[in-house]
Amino acid sequence: MDTNILSLAGTSPVVLGVFVILIFFSVVSWAIIFYKLVQIHKANSESVRFMDFFWKTKRFDTIAAQADRFASSPLVVLFNEGHSELKQLMDAEGKQEQSGVSTDLGGVANVSRALRRATNQEVNRLERYTTFLATTGSASPFIGLFGTVWGIMVAFQGIGMTGSASLAVVAPGIAEALRATAIGLVAAIPAVMAYNHFQHKIRVLVKEMDSFSTEFLNIVQRNIAGK
Amino acid sequence: MQTLQRRSDTWLGVTLLLSTALHVAAFFVMVWLQRLSPDLGQVQTTYYVDMVNLPVASPQSGSPIPTPTPAREEVATAPQAGPTASVKAAPKAAPMAIGKSPSTAAQSFQERLASLAGKAAEERQAAALASIREKVAGGRAGMPGATGAQAGSDYTAYLHSRLKDAFRETISYQSRAPFVAVRLTIDGEGRIVQLRLLQSSGDKVFENAVQRAISLAQQRIVPPPGHTVYQGSFVFKPQGVTHQ
Incomplete structure (x- = not known):
């Protein structure tokens, strides 16, 4: 009896295929985990720094000029989108005043829509690839279970052919088959944990983006009302 | 919008390589640990001992009827240590007792106690021997001249x-x-x-x-x-x- 748990000798091709799929799932999900850890950490830290800079610097033009320093922050994207929309609004308003046409363009609503669109796109960007983690977490144990069931079927066929039911004949086949479930769980557990962690972090960032949008709109409305 | 499109996932390729390296490293660590762990070796054969029909290593013709002499010696040797030691210890203990107390009454008491202990040990030995003889007589006993091929041999x-x-x-x-x-x-x-x-x-x-x-x-x-x-x-x- 081969006691080496890493030996693949005598493993059925279907179970080997299951191993390959599960290892692929594991490799890709860990790559996504590392990528998302870096991405969300940078988004959080640069958002904090950007908010400090935003409240210290009163002028939008100055902030827009320095925004590239905080490129990983989703709040910078919101600011750029809002500021861009605001500039277009101001330009259009100036042209209308010159031509004597009505100036009621619903400017704040435009900026609000721009901010909402930017928020949605940032959420999409932050949530990208996390669905793969969810898929790995839910499907890997079942794929591993399939490999185990198949391996046990093959093992029982072998037992039937040899005609012996002793432990030395039964145990290796079942032990080999159970490795598929083990690998499935090894792939699934980190993926599920990481998915939950990232979902929590993304929810926090979404709330920050909503808060920033509200603040930005308040500032815009105060300025437009003051004119 | 333009800002969003500029953002690419360049880090994803790096993390993919890192993840692959991590998995390869984990595999080699497992191989290394497997080598470090003591080899389980071959599965040992399990032997079952039939307690009812206990097999003998070198079966003789029939079941040998135990001769009384060796059985008595064998049985007698085990429990001998206690009573004999106490019987022999008594005369040795006597001079010490005399040395400490000159009373002859105490000495005679010690001697009587030792003799009583010796008698009790002999009775126990006899009872044990009788019990073994009964068991042997009641169990399977080989017939003189049997080949060992008979039922029950x-x-x-x-x-x-x-x-x-x-x-x-x-x-x-x-x-x-x-x-x-x-x-x-x-x-x-x-x-x-x-x-x-x-x-x-x-x-x-x-x-x-x-x-x-x-x-x-x-x-x-x-x-x-x-x-x-x-x-x-x-x-x-x-x-x-x-x-x-």
Whole structure:
């Protein structure tokens, strides 16, 4: 009896295929985990720094000029989108005043829509690839279970052919088959944990983006009302 | 919008490489740990001891009737230590007692106590010996001049035990209540020279299992007592092996 748990000798091709799929799932999900850890950490830290800079610097033009320093922050994207929309609004308003046409363009609503669109796109960007983690977490144990069931079927066929039911004949086949479930769980557990962690972090960032949008709109409305 | 499109996932390729490296490293760590851990080696064969028909390593002709002399010596040696020591210790203890207390009454008391202890030990030994004799007389006792091939002889029990052990490893059947009766002929060297199928339920898988069990048992059996030819019939059923 081969006691080496890493030996693949005598493993059925279907179970080997299951191993390959599960290892692929594991490799890709860990790559996504590392990528998302870096991405969300940078988004959080640069958002904090950007908010400090935003409240210290009163002028939008100055902030827009320095925004590239905080490129990983989703709040910078919101600011750029809002500021861009605001500039277009101001330009259009100036042209209308010159031509004597009505100036009621619903400017704040435009900026609000721009901010909402930017928020949605940032959420999409932050949530990208996390669905793969969810898929790995839910499907890997079942794929591993399939490999185990198949391996046990093959093992029982072998037992039937040899005609012996002793432990030395039964145990290796079942032990080999159970490795598929083990690998499935090894792939699934980190993926599920990481998915939950990232979902929590993304929810926090979404709330920050909503808060920033509200603040930005308040500032815009105060300025437009003051004119 | 333009800002969003500019953002690419360049880091994803790097993390993919990192993840691959991590998995390869984890694999090598597991291989290394596997080498560090003590080798489990081959699975040891489990031996079952039949406590009812205890086989003997070198079966003699029939079951030897224990001669009284060695049995008495063997039994007597074990419990001797206590009482004898106390009996012998008494005279040694006496001078010390005299040295400490000149009273002769105390000395005589010690001597009487020692003699009583000695008598009690002798009675216990006699009772134990009688009990062993009763057990031997009530159990299987070989007949003088027996070949060991008779029913109930030790060689039959020994062979029965070997067959049962082997049959546990090979048992396999397809029908509901299979059985096979075989007659074995074992030569003086302990080889199965003839295997005759007396009766069978017709289950080929079960017959093969019986054949494999006999082949397996053949590797372990010792020659019959006196290197005589042994013949015996055994019935194999899923419940076990019985001697016919």
